[in-house]
Amino acid sequence: xxxxxxxxxxxxQNVANDFNRYLFKDIxxxxxxxxxxxxxxxxxxxxxxxxxxxxxxxxxxxLYVTLDHPYFYSNTLFELAGSFHQLGGxxxxxxxxxxxxxxxxxxxxxFDGLPQLQLIxxxxxxxxxHRGEADLSRRVLTYNLAGLSFREYLHLYxxxxxxxxxxxxxxxxxxxxxxxxxxxxxxxxLMKDYLKRGYxxxxxxxxxESFEVRLIQTLEVVMNEDLSYVEGYTTxxxxxxxxxxxxxxxxxxxxxxxSSIADxxxxxRNSIKEYLQALEKAGLLNFLNRKGKGVSLLQKPDKIYxxxxxxxxxxxxxxxxxxxxxxxxxxxxxxxxxxxYLPDDGDILVYDQRRNYTFEIGGKSKQGRQLKGxxxxxxxxxxxxxxxMNKIPLYLFGFLY
Numbered sequence: 001x002x003x004x005x006x007x008x009x010x011x012x013q014n015v016a017n018d019f020n021r022y023l024f025k026d027i028x029x030x031x032x033x034x035x036x037x038x039x040x041x042x043x044x045x046x047x048x049x050x051x052x053x054x055x056x057x058x059x060x061x062x063l064y065v066t067l068d069h070p071y072f073y074s075n076t077l078f079e080l081a082g083s084f085h086q087l088g089g090x091x092x093x094x095x096x097x098x099x100x101x102x103x104x105x106x107x108x109x110x111f112d113g114l115p116q117l118q119l120i121x122x123x124x125x126x127x128x129x130h131r132g133e134a135d136l137s138r139r140v141l142t143y144n145l146a147g148l149s150f151r152e153y154l155h156l157y158x159x160x161x162x163x164x165x166x167x168x169x170x171x172x173x174x175x176x177x178x179x180x181x182x183x184x185x186x187x188x189x190l191m192k193d194y195l196k197r198g199y200x201x202x203x204x205x206x207x208x209e210s211f212e213v214r215l216i217q218t219l220e221v222v223m224n225e226d227l228s229y230v231e232g233y234t235t236x237x238x239x240x241x242x243x244x245x246x247x248x249x250x251x252x253x254x255x256x257x258x259s260s261i262a263d264x265x266x267x268x269r270n271s272i273k274e275y276l277q278a279l280e281k282a283g284l285l286n287f288l289n290r291k292g293k294g295v296s297l298l299q300k301p302d303k304i305y306x307x308x309x310x311x312x313x314x315x316x317x318x319x320x321x322x323x324x325x326x327x328x329x330x331x332x333x334x335x336x337x338x339x340x341y342l343p344d345d346g347d348i349l350v351y352d353q354r355r356n357y358t359f360e361i362g363g364k365s366k367q368g369r370q371l372k373g374x375x376x377x378x379x380x381x382x383x384x385x386x387x388x389m390n391k392i393p394l395y396l397f398g399f400l401y
Contacts, residue, residue, distance in 0.1 A: 038145035039283035044122040066095040094121040124226040125283035146335035147199035150398020165399040249315035291341040336400035
C-alpha cells in the first residue's frame with residue numbers, strides 16, 4: 001500500500017485548481033457511494049484528483065488508486081479497501097472500476113462490509129452501474145461527465161469566463177447574452193476551433209495533428225478495451241463494431257436502415273441493434289427519437305449522430321456543415337440534461353417546463369419556412385454573432401452547461 005500512497009503523492013503534484021469541470025460543484029461529495037461515468041478523455045481522473053487535493057486535503061486518510069496499477073495484479077479492490085480501512089482510511093477514490101470483471105460484487109462487499117468507508121469511483125460510459133452481479137441501484141449515486149461545453153472551452157483555453165445560461169433565459173434574452181459574449185471575445189472564430197478540437201480537455205496541450213491522432217487512439221481504446229471489459233465482446237465483435245462506426249461516420253445524420261447495414265456487414269439485424277446500443281452507451285453515438293418511442297434494445301433509433309463534432313472531423317476529412325451544426329446542438333442540449341426528440345417539423349424538439357420547443361438549424365440565411373404555424377418555434381443560425389426575435393446564434397447553445 002505504501003507504493004499506492006507514493007504514486008498518489010507524485011500524481012497530485014501536477015493537479016491544479018484553476019479550472020473545474022461543470023460537474024465539480026454539482027456532485028454531492030459527502031454521499032457514501034458515488035459513481036462518475038464518462039467518455040475517456042473528458043476529465044474524470046482530474047475531477048477525482050481535484051476533489052482529493054482541494055476538498056479532502058488530508059491525503060493520509062484518503063487514497064486515490066487506478067486499477068491499472070501493478071498493485072492489483074495480486075490484490076483485489078475489496079482487500080485494499082479492508083486494509084486501508086483498518087489503517088484509519090476514510091475515502092477510497094477508484095479510477096476505471098470497469099477494468100475488474102467482478103466490479104459490482106466487490107463494490108457491494110465494500111458497501112456492506114465497510115460501512116464507515118466512502119467510495120468514489122469512475123467508469124467508462126459503457127458501464128451500466130445498475131447492472132451486474134450485485135444490485136447497486138439503491139447504493140450508488142451516479143453522475144455522467146460530458147465533454148467540454150463551448151462555455152467551458154472558452155474558460156479553459158482562452159481564460160474567458162461567462163456564466164451558464166439557462167434554457168428559458170437563452171430563448172428569451174439571447175440578444176443580451178450574445179452582446180455580452182461579443183464584448184469578451186470573437187465567438188464565431190473561436191467556435192470553429194471548438195467544433196474541431198475543443199470538446200476534450202487534453203487537446204489544449206496538443207498540436208492539431210497530434211490531437212487527431214490522440215482522438216483516434218481514444219476511439220480505439222473505447223472499442224478495444226472498454227467494450228471488451230464491459231460487454232465481454234470478442235475480437236470479432238469489436239472488428240464488426242468498428243466497421244459499423246465507419247459506415248455511420250460517412251453517413252450521419254443517419255436514418256437507420258438496419259437491413260442495409262446488416263447486409264453490408266453480413267451479420268444479423270438484432271446484432272446491429274445491439275452494437276448500436278453499445279456504441280451509444282459508450283459515448284460514441286447520439287440517438288434522436290420521436291417523442292413517446294421506447295428505448296428497448298430491439299428498437300432501432302430514428303436518427304443517429306456521432307456524439308460530438310470532434311469525432312466528425314476526426315473520422316471524415318470534410319464533414320458536412322449542416323451535420324456539424326446538428327451534431328453540436330444535439331450534443332449540447334443532451335449534455336445539459338434536456339429532453340430532446342425528433343419532431344415532425346423542424347430538426348429538433350425540446351420538452352421543457354411542460355412545453356414543446358421546436359428548432360430549425362441552419363446557416364445565417366436560414367428562414368425557418370418549415371416552422372410556419374408551429375408554436376414555440378425558433379431558428380438556430382450559424383455564422384451570426386447576434387440574433388433577433390426567434391433567430392438565435394448557434395454558439396449560444398454552448399453556454400447551457
